[in-house]
Amino acid sequence: PTKAQDAAYERNEKVAVFNPALGYLANSTVNAEVGTDIEQIIDDARTQYICGQIDENGLQEQFKVWEQRGGADLITEINEMYQADQTK
16 A cells, blocks of 8 residues: 555545445345345446436435345345344
8 A cells, every 4th residue: 555545544534434234245145146236226326316317306216226126135134134243
């Protein structure tokens, strides 16, 4: 790592939002089955929203599509894994 990169990490650490679910995704059956597909739904919706192709309602609709295609199951599974995690 370079000094500039280290400085950027240090600055960003103050405002970064960390995803506590990331550690559980590697062991997720649901994520292995549908993770790539449903991640694409969110990635596309985010880009469309930023580019003005969809509005807030369109973004919310895509969140619902994500839930219906496996996101709700993923949330349930990750929550169960988190509750069972004795190391947290």
